[in-house]
Amino acid sequence: MNGDTTILETKGLRKHFGDLAAVAGVDIGFREKELTAVIGPNGAGKTTFFNLVTGRLKPTSGKVYFRGTDITGLTPYQIARKGISRIFQITNLFPELTVYENIRVAVLSKMRETARMLTLDRNLKGANDETGRILEIVGLSDKRNSMCGLLSHGDQRLLETGVALAIDPVLLLLDEPTGGMGPEETDEMVKFTRGLIEKQDITVLLVEHDMSVVFSIAERIVVMHQGEIIADGKPDEIKVDIRVREAYLGEE
Amino acid sequence: MTKTESSGRLFSLAWRPQIYGSVIVILGLALAPLFLTEFLKVFATEMLIMALFALAFNLLFGYTGLLSFGHAAYFSIGAYTCGLTMLKVSPSIPLAFIAGILLATFTAWIIGYFCVRLDEIYFAMLTLAFGMMIHTILWKWDSMTGGADGLVGIPRPHLWLFDLSNITTYYYFTLIIVCICVVILWVIVNSPFGLILKSIRENHERVEFVGINMRRYRLLSFVMSGLFCGVAGVLFAPFEMSLAPDIAFWTKSAEPVFMSLLGGMSIFLGPAVGAAIYMYLKEIISGYTELWMIYLGAVLIGFVIFLPGGIVGFVHRKLYAVGKETP
Amino acid sequence: MFSFFFLNGLTSGMTFFIMASGLTLIFGVLGILNLAHGSLFMLGAYFAFQLTYWLGSFWYALILGPLICAGAGMLMERYLLRPVYGIHITFQLLLTFGIILLVTDIVRFFWGVAYRTVSEPQVLMGAVPMLGAAYPRYNLFVIMMGILVGIAMWVLLTKTKVGKMVRAASSDRETAAGLGLNVPRLYALVFAFGAGLGGLAGVMAAPLRSITMELDVHTIVEAFAVVVIGGLGSIPGALLGSFLLGQLNAFGIFYFSRFEMAFMYVLMAVVLLIRPRGLLGEEVR
Numbered sequence: 001m002n003g004d005t006t007i008l009e010t011k012g013l014r015k016h017f018g019d020l021a022a023v024a025g026v027d028i029g030f031r032e033k034e035l036t037a038v039i040g041p042n043g044a045g046k047t048t049f050f051n052l053v054t055g056r057l058k059p060t061s062g063k064v065y066f067r068g069t070d071i072t073g074l075t076p077y078q079i080a081r082k083g084i085s086r087i088f089q090i091t092n093l094f095p096e097l098t099v100y101e102n103i104r105v106a107v108l109s110k111m112r113e114t115a116r117m118l119t120l121d122r123n124l125k126g127a128n129d130e131t132g133r134i135l136e137i138v139g140l141s142d143k144r145n146s147m148c149g150l151l152s153h154g155d156q157r158l159l160e161t162g163v164a165l166a167i168d169p170v171l172l173l174l175d176e177p178t179g180g181m182g183p184e185e186t187d188e189m190v191k192f193t194r195g196l197i198e199k200q201d202i203t204v205l206l207v208e209h210d211m212s213v214v215f216s217i218a219e220r221i222v223v224m225h226q227g228e229i230i231a232d233g234k235p236d237e238i239k240v241d242i243r244v245r246e247a248y249l250g251e252e
Numbered sequence: 253m254t255k256t257e258s259s260g261r262l263f264s265l266a267w268r269p270q271i272y273g274s275v276i277v278i279l280g281l282a283l284a285p286l287f288l289t290e291f292l293k294v295f296a297t298e299m300l301i302m303a304l305f306a307l308a309f310n311l312l313f314g315y316t317g318l319l320s321f322g323h324a325a326y327f328s329i330g331a332y333t334c335g336l337t338m339l340k341v342s343p344s345i346p347l348a349f350i351a352g353i354l355l356a357t358f359t360a361w362i363i364g365y366f367c368v369r370l371d372e373i374y375f376a377m378l379t380l381a382f383g384m385m386i387h388t389i390l391w392k393w394d395s396m397t398g399g400a401d402g403l404v405g406i407p408r409p410h411l412w413l414f415d416l417s418n419i420t421t422y423y424y425f426t427l428i429i430v431c432i433c434v435v436i437l438w439v440i441v442n443s444p445f446g447l448i449l450k451s452i453r454e455n456h457e458r459v460e461f462v463g464i465n466m467r468r469y470r471l472l473s474f475v476m477s478g479l480f481c482g483v484a485g486v487l488f489a490p491f492e493m494s495l496a497p498d499i500a501f502w503t504k505s506a507e508p509v510f511m512s513l514l515g516g517m518s519i520f521l522g523p524a525v526g527a528a529i530y531m532y533l534k535e536i537i538s539g540y541t542e543l544w545m546i547y548l549g550a551v552l553i554g555f556v557i558f559l560p561g562g563i564v565g566f567v568h569r570k571l572y573a574v575g576k577e578t579p
Numbered sequence: 580m581f582s583f584f585f586l587n588g589l590t591s592g593m594t595f596f597i598m599a600s601g602l603t604l605i606f607g608v609l610g611i612l613n614l615a616h617g618s619l620f621m622l623g624a625y626f627a628f629q630l631t632y633w634l635g636s637f638w639y640a641l642i643l644g645p646l647i648c649a650g651a652g653m654l655m656e657r658y659l660l661r662p663v664y665g666i667h668i669t670f671q672l673l674l675t676f677g678i679i680l681l682v683t684d685i686v687r688f689f690w691g692v693a694y695r696t697v698s699e700p701q702v703l704m705g706a707v708p709m710l711g712a713a714y715p716r717y718n719l720f721v722i723m724m725g726i727l728v729g730i731a732m733w734v735l736l737t738k739t740k741v742g743k744m745v746r747a748a749s750s751d752r753e754t755a756a757g758l759g760l761n762v763p764r765l766y767a768l769v770f771a772f773g774a775g776l777g778g779l780a781g782v783m784a785a786p787l788r789s790i791t792m793e794l795d796v797h798t799i800v801e802a803f804a805v806v807v808i809g810g811l812g813s814i815p816g817a818l819l820g821s822f823l824l825g826q827l828n829a830f831g832i833f834y835f836s837r838f839e840m841a842f843m844y845v846l847m848a849v850v851l852l853i854r855p856r857g858l859l860g861e862e863v864r
Contacts, residue, residue, distance in 0.1 A: 054461065056461075075460065075465075076460035076461050077459075077460040077461075077463050077464055077465045077466065080460065080461050080462055080463035081463040085461070085462070086461060088458075092455065092457070092458050093454075093455065093458065094450075094451050094454035094455050094458065095454055095455070096450075096454055097447075097450060097451065097454055101447060101450075101451075102451075104447060105447060105448060105451040105459065105462060105464075106462040106463075108444045108447065108448065109448075109459075109462045109463040109464050110462075110463065113444045114444055114445060114448045114464060114469070115444075115445055115469075115472070116443055116444045116445055117439070117440045117443050117445040117446075117476075118436075118439055118440070118443065119439075119443055119444070120439060120442050120443060121442055121443050121444045121446065121447055122442075124444060127444070163462060164461075164462075166462070167462050167463055313669075319668070319669050319672075321672075366848070366852055369852065370851060370852075370855060372668065373612065373668055373811075374851055374855045376668070376672070377803065377807050377847070377851060378847075378848055378851045378852070380800070380803065381804070381807075381844040381845075381847040381848045381851065382844070382848060384800060384841075384844045385841045385844045385845065385848075388838060388840045388841040388844070389838070389841065392837040392838055392840070392841075393837075393838075394837075501796070502796070502800060503796055506672075506673075506676050509669070509672075509673060509676075510673065510676070513670075513673055542687075543684040543687065543688055544684075545680040545681070545683055545684040545687075546680070546681050546684040546685065546688075548677075548680055549677040549678065549679070549680030549681035549682075549684070550677070550681065551677075552673060552674070552676065552677030552680065553659060553674055553677040553678065553681070556663065556666075556670045556673050556674040556677065557659075557662055557663055557674075560666075560670060
């Protein structure tokens with residue numbers, strides 16, 4: 001069941017690029033172990049919101065709290081270490097490393113084994129096992145030696161997710177995980193995402209454009225438009241919300 | 253940059269060519285003095301030193317993805333410190349070597365601290381600036397470094413039982429130290445730390461999002477690289493027996509880049525091979541004409557245009573081309 | 580005295596500017612950082628010597644030298660750089676370093692290792708009485724030429740059609756190509772022009788210094804410093820950077836003694852660390 005603890009909270013979060021307010025004052029809280037979808041037309045500020053939370057961008061003003069601690073202005077790696085992980089809208093991996101190595105980098109980071117210079121990497125049994133485990137979870141075990149840059153798009157998205165998972169996050173931000181995927185792959189991703197909540201106790205924030213995905217797994221939907229939150233509630237409520245429809249129609 | 257499969261997970265069978273190859277090379281290097289003239293022994297020693305310099309450079313370049321145009325600074329600080337220690341403090345190799353390596357490493361730490369904040373061309377420019385600062389200091393600080401004339405008369409004393417003034421002895425001395433360094437570098441490159449460096453090279457932004465302090469690891473790589481450049485430098489001082497500030501000029505920093513390209517920057521020993529080729533070419537061409545730079549320049553241009561993977565990269569692709577290069 | 584230092588600073592500043600503007604123009608439009616730009620400077624200086632000797636007058640060298648360098652630049656771009664457009668900057672730097680090696684030896688072949696000198700033309704010899712003493716006429720000429728070059732570039736880039744095309748290509752290559760600009764030809768033109776500027780700087784600087792085979796590798800670092808400080812791709816930046824470095828040169832020896840050269844690099848480092856895009860450069864993406 002969902003916890004009642006607020007795991008992520010933003011207060012008055014703003015990001016301006018010159019005159020443009022990409023995120024224009026967002027006050028929101030997310031509960032533990034819940035799967036929330038963040039939707040909205042293009043340019044609504046969803047990815048910017050993710051970027052602010054994960055430290056990729058510094059807010060113009062406002063605050064971000066994670067598990068009660070103020071994480072505003074921290075660097076991405078500090079935030080990642082606190083337990084927030086993400087995937088990117090445009091696949092962001094290590095092209096000339098193998099699938100195995102991509103995951104392993106994250107595993108090494110989680111296990112704090114990154115500074116070990118005088119041992120051969122393949123001798124770290126703990127990391128070996130863990131990397132194998134993550135590969136199993138995302139279903140890429142049989143492709144472990146493939147060069148990342150040569151994978152199919154769907155596999156790359158899975159790998160992204162694997163890398164994000166490998167650091168044992170408490171909060172996982174998925175930015176359009178099914179982007180560019182066909183129907184079968186999308187189904188896989190949906191199943192997989194559901195599994196994350198049920199089996200792994202991870203809180204998930206999901207940016208998605210594919211509404212079928214959103215309505216099949218989201219417990220809560222937050223709608224953004226022009227940098228602000230215009231609707232927030234259960235899927236059934238959002239489906240019939242007038243403002244949401246207007247926002248999307250306005251895009252066309 | 254094309255990548256080979258050798259990322260630390262080779263199964264024992266595929267290892268054999270590498271092990272056999274290394275054994276042959278080491279045997280060859282060890283037995284070489286028996287067949288070489290005095291001049292060639294000098295040449296071979298210098299080749300080993302330059303190979304180490306290039307390998308040290310490539311730790312930062314090929315593995316971490318940072319192009320430094322000022323690496324001659326650490327080499328020359330190692331060399332000058334070693335020389336000065338021997339001339340002004342005590343002609344003791346252990347003392348001079350430790351001093352040289354420490355100062356080179358320390359300098360790399362300070363300079364690296366600032367440089368790793370930048371990327372790409374700005375990083376290169378900053379390393380160039382610092383490198384030239386060091387050059388100016390070595391050139392103008394007459395009282396300490398001998399100014400434009402540099403240091404002369406650096407001794408090659410005895411080290412325990414061995415008389416290093418004998419070029420054969422010095423060759424073996426250099427060979428042992430270089431081999432030790434190569435092994436250490438190889439372990440580093442195939443260690444967890446090494447994988448992190450490669451990941452920084454591949455995507456320095458992404459690594460942060462898995463919790464890695466990218467700058468810290470870049471700095472560590474910079475420092476390790478500077479350390480081993482310092483080792484090459486301290487070996488160089490008693491070898492050459494005199495030093496001039498031009499070893500810190502930016503064109504000297506371009507040499508390991510050139511060597512890494514020639515040999516191949518994504519293969520571990522590529523730069524070492526490149527160093528050997530570079531020096532060999534230079535020597536051969538100089539034998540025929542004073543205008544060796546034209547030919548070397550042409551070679552460089554040719555490689556950039558036709559063989560950016562370097563010789564070793566080329567050979568490696570041919571040997572292991574089992575459909576890995578599908579576009 | 581002070582004002583003479585200042586004028587000296589302007590003189591060297593102007594030669595820096597003429598050279599660096601070529602470098603920065605090429606970078607801004609083609610995205611190539613040409614290590615061999617110093618070689619073009621050197622060629623210009625040697626041509627100054629040779630053409631004056633052959634043709635009897637420095638003025639011929641002043642006109643022909645830069646033209647020959649522009650031609651050399653055009654060849655460089657067409658046969659050596661064009662095949663590898665878009666390659667990683669490392670390879671660019673290595674390639675242009677290879678060109679440096681080529682040109683150095685070509686120079687050595689024709690002129691040998693002894694250094695050369697050339698004097699300024701008769702008309703510009705001697706000094707002009709000013710400010711209580713007398714200041715070399717040729718220096719004033721150089722300063723004036725620098726200003727002229729600056730104005731000419733400003734006019735060319737802002738008022739002419741070609742200039743507008745160049746600026747368009749510089750800010751957005753793909754769109755420019757999409758709009759039908761003949762990008763390869765534009766590139767060749769810009770590179771040749773930049774190379775010509777490098778050569779011009781060399782010719783102008785020739786009477787002021789000794790002409791040696793080391794000019795290429797020394798002046799390129801100075802040019803880099805100027806361009807980094809002023810901002811890569813920015814011509815006003817090159818002007819500002821040259822001015823600053825020129826003054827640093829002139830006053831530096833007086834105040835900073837032997838290590839004055841290092842201050843150029845210190846300034847370069849400071850700018851890179853505090854404002855990497857340079858004083859007048861555009862936002863770095």
